[in-house]
Amino acid sequence: MNPRLLLFITFILLQTQAFAQASLHGKVLDEKGVPLPGANILIKGSYDGATSGQDGSYRFETSATGSQVLVFKFLGFKTQELAITLDQNSLEIQQIKLIEEITEMNSVTISAGAMEASDEKKSVVLRPLDIVTTSGAMGDIVGALQTLPGTSTVGNDGRLFVRGGDASEVGIYIDGLRVGNAYGSSTANVPTRTRFNPNIFKGTFFSTGGYSAEYGQALSSALSLNTKDHSLRTQGDVSIMSVGGGYSQTLANDKHSISLTANYFDLKPYQNLVKQDFDWERAPNGWDVELSAQQKLKKGGLVKVLARTEAGGMELWQTQPGENGRGMYVNLHNKYSYAQSNWRNSYDNGWSLFGGLSVSSNKDDLIIDATPIKRKNLLSHAKFTAIKDFSDRVSMKVGTEYFIHNYSEKLQLENEERSFDEQETYFFTEWDWYLSKKLVLRGGLRAGNSQLAEQSWVDPRLSLAYQVSKFGQVSLASGQFHQLPIENFRAIDPTIGNSKAKHLILNYLFQKDGLMFRAETFYKSYDELIRFEGNPSNPTGLRNAGAGYARGVDFFLRDRNSIKNTDYWISYSFVDSKRSYNQYETEVQPNFAPKHNFSLVVKHFIPTLKSQLGTTFSFNDGYTFTDPNESGEMNSKTKSYQSLSFSWSYLPRPNLIIHFAVQNVLGRENIFGYSYASNPNEQGVFESLPTGQPAPRFLFLGIFLTLSKDKTANNLNNL
Structure with a gap:
């Protein structure tokens, strides 16, 4: 080589x-x-x-x-x-x-008792759009939620009743801040609805129990409504409806947006066309003005402002059992204002901060027969929250709240007034531990103090979730909850203390490609409920001496893929509830807690007709009531409640929506209970009158026109 x-x-x-x-x-x-x-x-x-x-x-x-x-x-x-x-x-x-990386997309979420409705969360039950397109809801937030499991439809009330609990046991929040008098003022047996327009919200968190330590003063449920962070475009929206009309103007750019809305409603023209079963002297009427604004800050923060003022009223005669004539005259005028501002920001070091302040003011001028009554309710709420992500596995939330609550009711002729002034302080903390992407544990504590009742308390909360399959998970939630009595009870005895509830919930959730199935069983115990002598309009001897329970099971199925252009959901709830409370001497099934509750909602879009057809069927097995002609308490029950509703939404042009809806299409005569005469007649019988609906059915027609540079924009952009 x-x-x-x-x-x-x-x-x-x-x-x-x-x-x-x-x-x-x-x-x-x-x-x-x-x-x-x-x-x-x-x-x-x-x-x-x-x-x-x-x-x-x-x-x-x-x-x-x-x-x-x-x-x-x-x-x-x-x-x-x-x-x-x-x-x-x-x-x-x-x-x-190597250690698994936990993200929002791959981690299990706690679903026991909780149902999300937003476009941001993985566990979506109802989108904001569903609130206004659910037949029978008539654009009311609570009306749509009443088709979900765990809720009961109480047709002569209209508020949200959850798992054997009274409507006062549901706390309502906007952007985490408590809303006082969230429902419109009404009189006995005339159903009400929530005050706020669903267009301003981006999503809804609805808990049927076992909810976060961030919320309190609600024995049964927390409903948190989250406003939009930013409007998409500048546009004007005109609404012409069979019950009134309104206009909304939105101005928006990349940094901020502001919307101003004004509405007027008057049911008098409608009631002149459609026969009513109620004896109206003046149909319900009113107006509202609402301002919503958002401002993005330079370092990623966001400031929101929401303000609303409204006024309305009604006059009617309520027939009294055993009496001749038109009955009792009721005249109600209401003025309401709500304002809040909140700020939030996230930082590179893992901290997220939130601060907010809200004020709710409600004034009722009420005349019952010849007796004028004035009621004033003022609730102020300040809140600060800090969240720290220590890692993708450990997160902490800590916060404090302060409430000032002033309430008064005055008999003007007698110049008699009773009232209370309250200050409440709360501290809460909650920790999430992601033990793996399949297992998460959440523990929390909420401590409170009532200056008026001279009472302090601590509520522990605990929940966990485990992913059992690719699309299925189980969750467990438990906790303790306190709630101070409703305002008119506290005005009679300002020192009366909290009622208490304990929740235990087991949940199974399956989600896959537009299909959701949810099954949940629960047990809720009550203690120290309010009891009194006499009747609810004039109670005496108020005390924390009642108790009770609610137990049952819920099922929910939603399918958006199996049938082309069709979205439907089915919910069923069984609730066995008994409690000793109010004037009842024994443990009874409350008249707001039917045992069997069923809802079917179907929405079908027909592209060739540019239309969406919808229908809702609601059922429960009836409401308990006390018949004084029989022995015992809550000894009778009405026939079942049934309501079939229909809606049709038509888009002849991209910026024009025509919506028609009929509630209770078949005109079923639903009875919610009976009122009885105070004394028996000559035959020794207590005469009665049924408590029913204002009319066999309710019809609604709305025309919604959007004015903007983008000719394809319409009212759906607000949802």
Whole structure:
């Protein structure tokens, strides 16, 4: 061989040996010791590396020497770095165990008692759009929620009743701030509705029990409405309806948006066309003005302002059992204002801060027969919350709240007044521990103090969720809840203390490609409920001496994929509820807690007709009541409640929507109870009158026109 060629080959071999001095090998495993095939291993800052095999093992050589950093990467796991020192020898790396990375998309969520309605969360039950397109809801937030499991429809009331609890046991919040008098003022047996327009909200969190330590003063449920962060475009919206009309103007750019809305309603023209079963002297009427504004701050913060003022009234005659004539005259005029502002911001160090202030003011001028009554209710709420993400596995929420509550009711002719002034302070904390992406634990504490009742309390809350399959999970929630009595009771006895409830909830949730199935069983115990002598209009001897329970099971199925252009959901609830409360001497089934509750909602879109057709069927097995002609309390029951509703939404042009709806299409005569005469007649019988609906059915027609540069924009953009 040529000496020069031999020298050249020897030189190449020496160079190769010099630049391939170190060999590395080892294994990559997960936290449980299971091999991770396909993991990437490399020297930081170089191209030297390898991919792990089926058993998690790897081997590669590198020309790097000295102090280096070995990097381990695998999708869904945290990247890990290891400092090493390389020389000419083979280096065996100890087994590396990678830690799963927890994100909102891959982690399990606690679903026990909780139903989300937004476009941001993974667990969506009702979208904001569903609130205004559910037949029978007539655009009312609570009307749509009444088609969900755990709720009861009480047709002569209109408020939200949850799992055997009274409507006063549901706390309503906007952007985390408590709303006083969230429902429009009404009189006995005339149903009401929520005051706020669903167009201003981006989503809804509705808890049927076991809710977060962030909320309190609600024995049964928390309903949190979240306003939009920013409006999409500048536009004007005109609404012409069979019960009134309104206009909304929105101005928006990249940094801020503001909307101003004004509405007027008057049912008199409608009632002149449609026969009413109520004896109206003046049909319900009123107006409202609402302002909603959002401002983005330079460092990522957001400020929101919401303000609303309204006034309305009604006059009617309520027939009295055993009496001739038109009955009792009722005249109600209401003035209401609500204002709030809140700020929030997130920081690079893992902290998120929130601060807000709200004020609710309600004034009722009421005349019952010839007796004028004035009621005033003022609620102020200040709140500060801080959230800290210590890692993707541990998160903390801590906050404080302060309430000022002033209430008074005055008999003007007698110049008699009773009132109370209250200050309440709360502190809460809640911790989330993601033990793995399949298991999450949440623990919380809420402490409160009532200056007026001279009472302090602490409520523990605990919940967990475990993913049992790719699309299924189970959740468990428990907790203790306190609630001070309703205002008119506290005005009689300001020192009366809290009632208490304990919740235990077990939930199964399945979600896959537009299909959701939810099954939940629950047990709720009550203690220290309010009891009194006499009747609710003039109670005496108020005391915390009642108790009770509610137990049952819920089922919910929603399917948006199986039938083309069709979205439907089915809900069923069984509630067994008994309680000793108010004037009852024994434990009774409340008249607001039917045992069996069923709803079916169907929406079908017909592209060729540019129309969406909807129908809702609601059923419960009837309401309990006391018949004084029989022995015992709550000894009778009405026939079942049934209501079939229909709606048709038509879009002749992109910026024009025509909506027609009929509530209780078949005109079923639903009875919610009976009122009885105070004294028996000559035959010794207590005469009665049924408590029913204002009319056999309710019809609604609305025309909604949007004015904007974008001719395709319409009212749906607000939802």
